[in-house]
Amino acid sequence: MYKNVTAHSLNKTIILVLLFSSHLARAETLSVPLKIDFSLLQQLVISQLFKGPSATTEILHDPYSCSEITLSNPKLSEFEQHLQINTQLKARLAVKVLDNCVPLLNWDGYAKIISKPVISTRNSRDIYLKVIDSQLISHHQESLTTGPLWDQTKQHIYPLFDTFHLDLTQSINEIKNLLPLFLPQHSHTQINHMLDSIQLKDISIDQSGINGKLQFAVDTVTPAQQKEQVLNEQEQQQWQEKWQSMDALLTYTIKYYAQATELEELRLTLFDILLDARYQLQDALQQDQSTDPVRHWFINSWTQLIPVLQKISAENPQQAPLALITLVTATDALQALDKLGPSFGLDVSIDGLRRLARMLNNTPGTDPLKYDQAIDPELLRIFKFNPASSIEHSHYQINLWPINTAVAANRPLDNWIPAPNELDTYLLQVRKLLINSARQSSEKSSLTAQQRDIFQKLILTTAWQESCWRQYVVKNNKIVSLHSSTGDTGIMQINENVWRGFIDKHKLRWNIAYNVDTGSHILLKYMTRYAIKKGEHKKHGGIDNLARSTYSTYNGGPRQVARYRNSKAGAWPRKVDKAFLDKYLQVKRGNELAVAKCLGGTPVSKASSQISAKKASTPKIQAVSGAKKLIHNETWIRQQNKNHFTIQLSVLSSPQAAKDFIRQQSTSGNYAIYQQSKKNSKRLYTVVYGYYSARHRAEKESRQFKPLKAWIRPFKDIQASINSEHLISRKLL
Helix, strand or coil, rough: CHHHHHHHHHHHHHHHHHHHHHHCCCCCEEEEEEEEEHHHHHHHHHHHHHCCCCCCEEEECCCCCCCEEEEEEEEEEECCCEEEEEEEEEEEEEEECCCCEEEEEEEEEEEEEEEEEEECCCCEEEEEEEEEEEEEECCCCCCCCHHHHHHHHHHHHHHHCCEEEEEEEHHHHHHHHHHHHCCCCCCHHHHHHHHCCEEEEEEEEECCCEECCCCCCEEEECCCCCCCCCCHHHHHHHHHHHHHHHHHHHHHHHHHHHCCCHHHHHHHHHHHHHHHHHHHHHHHHHHHHHHHHHHHHHHHHHHHHHHHHHHHHHCCCCCCCHHHHHHHHCCCCCCCCHHHHHHHHHCCCCHHHHHHHHCCCCCCCCCCCCCCCCCCCHHHHHHHCCCCCCCCCCCCCCCCCCCCCCCCCCCCCCCCCCCCHHHHHHHHHHHHHHHHHHHHHHCCCCHHHHHHHHHHHHHHHHHHHHHHHCCCCEEEEEEEEECCCCCCCCCCCEEECCCCCCCCCHHHHHHHHHHHHHHHHHHHHHHHHHHHHHHHHHCCCHHHHHHHHHHHHHHHHHHHHCCHHCCCCCHHHHHHHHHHHHHHHHCCCCCHHHHHHCCCCCCCCCCHHCCCCCCCCCCCCCCCCCCCCEEECCHHHCCCCCCEEEEEEEEEHHHHHHHHHCCCCCCCCEEEEHHHHHHHEECCCCEEEEEEEEHHHHHHHHHHHHHHCCCEEEEEHHHEEEEEEECCCCCCC
């Protein structure tokens, strides 16, 4: 019998453990700050108690209309950890005698009401004001504590403020509806347990306003132990939709509140937040998705935005203060959950974003989560962004291979990839475009003459650093715009995601003048808004710091304005900033045409750079045999797609022998010479021909070189074998 009882008890214990195991998991009690600053609280007090014209309320209701006491223009502040409300008070006291009002007192001064916020015992989500003292003060700072006016005022002030209630039931219900949308891994039981635990606690007053805590318990969830698999196509699409919705909501919110303020500084702050958020988003998208960096990015950016929204709401009494309180508290709750770590299973869902949007503004017919890449006229107007090009060289269009290799002075730059014998002409025209754009962008700005000179050098250097003055490249035998995997486009490498809504993406890719002007406009904003405003030119390094600081901002976003002089910056940013400085110093010496080196050419001489592009047609890189037989060097080989193929023709003992060998070939096209490793202390030079996206195409083309026993090689093999420290002398060309 004893054994049976023991077994029964043990089984019962096991069952109870299984049933309630979710509650045995670690739970965290979160205290989310509930903040109601004085500006919002004042709006609430006025909306409830001062409903008359110009924020007035009449507290004495005389049926004979002989007497009246009016309060107006309330101002809220903290006084010894209590809420102090100062209002203007006007009083007229009279008595009715027969049909006449006989005046007793006219008084004009102030009323001071001291109260403290208290959580209602009947409704734990309701805050009311308990008046503990009041005073009447004249304009001469004399206190009135006796007499009929005092008696009448005190008799009516206390009941008036007793009617004020800050009912947070709706706000807390909104948060209760929101939180489950961000905790998809929690069970129904865990969610209910969390929602039931929400309590309003610890209401107090400080110099900022009313403070309290929204407290609730959240359980851990079991994180997945197995290694995350690579996202499939559907998951990739869902992932993209999610981060685009986050960016869209952030952009919509910033635009909505920028339109609601007339204060230029607040608008500029919103512009800073938008740019910084989009730069940070680009960084987050490059990180390991298993850590969900985009979620952190969104919550951090949203949290950064909240204080600005509060300031704008304070200057707009028509804004619903309770809605903003809800939004602020919900944001603090998400930030607190995010800090708990992955074991609490926070995730940002599309439905969660939509509910945040409804807290913000529920406008019918508007989708705050729509990710639109078209130009947004409202964004351009609000933030005064207008890089309209006045240097439209030609219509923009997609041009297909083959490239016209004829020398053409002053030809349109659109769709032009210069052949070696066109490089001088091309560079002179691009330089002219960059300089003209710099001048036109800065001529109506507040820059000094010295700063405009720095700005011009900045434009030349940035285009060199970002693209080697290229707008286009060849891919799959077609001319395409220079475009990075992170969305940077064209000669100025403008990021299409960062500047979404501000730029015409098609023109950015296919119109070099538009790309240059847009980049100039952005750099001018960065120089004036950040580098100059923050006094970077007053730091060690002087006026040239403006170029360096502006480029650091251009490359990394608004928070990187001082990156170029930050010894604790990462290794890669330091390398980028050093490379920029090296190029800038060359431009400062008038040697900007040294950009030719990264295009496989030699710099245009100073003499030839002074003559017009029309006359500057003497090639520095010449075709060996006719305009269609071109020799390239190792730089050209490095620029080719590593997965494409070329045809190896011969290995020779000297550059001249390699050049003579090419002259003997009857086939026109693109040849290249590169130096192999030394053999018996002698350098060997290999000749290759052409570039092909597929091996079978290269094999078909190689038949014409059958006597040479040509063989097909992938560019990646050749690129790996090239010794970067021993480049072929440009003299061989």
